[in-house]
Amino acid sequence: MKRRINLLLAMVLLILVASLFTQLNARSADFPTKPITLICPWPPGGAIDTFFRVYAESAKKYLGQPVIVENKPGGAGTVGPAAMAATAKPDGYTICQISIPVFRYQHMGKVDYDALKDFTYIIGLSAYTFGVVVKADAPWKTFDELLNYSKNNPGKIIYGSPGAGTTQNITMERIAMLKGIKWTHVPMKGTGENMPALLGGHVNVAADSTGFAPYVDSGDMRLLVTFGEQRTKKWSTVPTLKEVGINVVADSPFGLAGPKGLDPAVVKTLHDAFKKALDDPDTTAILQKLDMVYAYKDTESYNKQVRVLFEEERELVEKLGLKKN
16 A cells, blocks of 8 residues: 555656656747846946947847846956846846956955856857057057056056956056066946046056947047957057067957856757857947957857866966965
């Protein structure tokens, strides 16, 4: 009798489990049924914000639901991902850009997330074009002139970046270390604050992404150097760091992730739609306009890249002595 009861209970449990899986699969198949929030962890007005607003409209075509860009700036792009990891449900309706500082900050000090455990990585998208700009009336016509001035005037050059610990800030400090110079860093809250600070004379130099493009194109700023492997198509006369004798390449590849525990079927739906959106003509046009790099990675490849980037940032933080006690 007892054996028969246990068998009956086991059958009921199997039926319940099967029913649950059926419901979950049905939900995954229907996904998405409402708008998706895409967290941009930077302030409005910068290059990455501009990109995501166009990209979200492209993604809407392939998801069949609106993609709402929500700005959550702070912590050099780490506040948004940390907030998602802490509060978002693993249902695919909240995703976020993951940029290099997410990996870097974990090696610098205590953070409220684990970059390898608290996110479900979906797709690799792009990489930045970074560079150094000065006002058009600045006395430095080349990056070498700026370096020579900085060496002869320690600490006098004040440069702005989108925030402490950003790739722009880290790269400027790597340059200073390699060239034996000292300059003063003023962290901003993003490109939207960095560019006005330079135009207003609050800083002498700005290291940033292509949020500087309109000012360079209008002649209000001068682009001295870029941080990529090769010269940009848009500003082909501007040398790279390697061309001016500094063996550094920094393009900070980024992608999209959700909170940990996303259903693989949901991940596939998001990946497939955002891949189509990445290849959409409107997205292609904004990437070209901002001179950002097409750096697509599928889900598996992106997960592998994330682990490589995580280790590279650990080594860089140790090399620059940025680890906080």
